[in-house]
Amino acid sequence: MAARAKRPAAPGELTKKFWATAVMWLLVAVYGVPVLWFLLSSFKPAGELFSYPLTLFSKHPTIKGYTQAWTSFDFAQYFLNTLIVAVAATALTIVASAMCGYALAKYNNWWIRAFTVCILATTMLPGEVILSPLFLVVRDLGMYNSIAAVVVPSVITATGTFMFRQFFLSVPNDLLEAARIDGSGELSTFLRIMLPLSRPIIMTLAVFSFQWRWNDYIWPLIVLNDPNKFTLQIGVASIVGAENVNWSVLLGASVLSMVPLVVIYLVFQKYVMNADINAGLKD
């Protein structure tokens, strides 16, 4: 950004370029190698996984780990459950966060301000801290062992609410006033004018929320009891916790379980990278 002048690069600039690029690619290696090694290993047949000397590429590449993972566990079921959880929670999170964020940004009642502080408090005191009483509440509500028990408590998120709040603060009040003068009701102004404006935030939060819920582990583990309702993370963790870890199946299952997120990220990359998520939490 600073070097937008088109003068020929000074020798100092060249060394800077060299070092910055070198350090960056070193870090790329550090961050990428674990995943790469993991991916390449997942294509090795079970016998080759532990045979020394280790090789980067398999001599007899196979997808047996994947097919085994898919068939020996109820993987399709886990996949479906996780998908339902992630989609439902994401949809609800967006609706709730958009509405609440808008209210926090555009109305000035004392109880709105008080509620802002309450929402902020939920970032400080996350669900893990009230794990056992939260479980009791969910059980007493009769939701134990249902998909709803995983979805509903996770709908309220401070990050999502504040992302919307911050966005709506940047929308000029004149727009709201104009709509009021035109006789538009408050809720219809929100639905027809404000919500469509916030599309980039909706996209960003959708990716975030999907990732959170797809990767959740401890909460689904606690509220789900029936193996038919397990999510992918519980399924994978059960392979890890087995007496003898079947690495071939574990690698295949792990890679399969992260495919959807990688795809979603690649599609929505630009929204994620431009997300100004910290703006909301600054004050």
Place this chain on the structure above:
Amino acid sequence: MVDSIRPTASEPSPEVRRGPEPVRPRQRNGRRKRYTGAPLVLISINLLLFVTFFVWPAITGLMYSFTSYTGVGPAPWVGLDNYQRLLQDDAFYAALIRTLVYTAGVVPLTIVLSLGTAVLLTSPYAKGKTIARIVFFLPWLISPIIAGVIWRWLFGENFGLVNYLITSLGGKEVAWQSNGNLSLIVVIIAAAWGGTAFNMLLFVAALKNVPTAYYEAASLDGAGSWAKFRRITLPAIAPTTFIVVLLSILHSMKEYALIKAINDGGPGSTNNLLVQYIYTKGFERAQIGYASAASFVLMLILMIVAIIQLVMNRRKES
């Protein structure tokens, strides 16, 4: 300041001049008061969820922490007994100290890595940022459970790539799984690796907002890169750094899934962290009352961390 002077200066004059004029501000006030229905509807979902899944469990949890409730049947009142037992429980202290050590290891490492990657991704000098961005982001997509599997696979004692490389270079196999301290180090590395992307995102947004004019002015004064980074960049992104430190501490204090997948708090129970301790007591041994007491100690620690940071931030700003 200017805004507050204007209305008081202009309001009295129309009131004196004409009769119907003052209706306007009053009507405006009246209308503003009317907006209780809409905001109430808008926050209703969050309010309901907040009360049900936050206030209610927090209050019942606090109450249960004074009982020996097991999840079913009666909840006999035991007063501060749970807290006293907790303070005498070596396993709790061990978990608490391990959690603090873990946090002290993860947070600085995460901050350095996420700030470093963010600076590189916004730097005009680094080449190949498109690929780098995707690679740096990959760990965020990978769940803690899978990340645990990946690092367990890399650091396996007699099958892992790391030990293979060490032995190929003539070293001795390192006991990454059976030595408590070494296995904690593996978890710390894995956590920093997994925690970088999100914080990097926060830093990238902050770095993009630093006015380039500052750097240009500093360049004219002959400031070097490091001086510019220390004198301009760091102060400018301080609010974000504050958030990142706070969120990272809160996050690592409640780590569970990652350590579960890497070594299940092992070897033995050496690396049990607080949430794992709470989980074991509450859900495996059904000591809900006792686990609630442990939860409230964790909550107290998190609140103290948050308050200390807020106070420090205030002081720095003033």
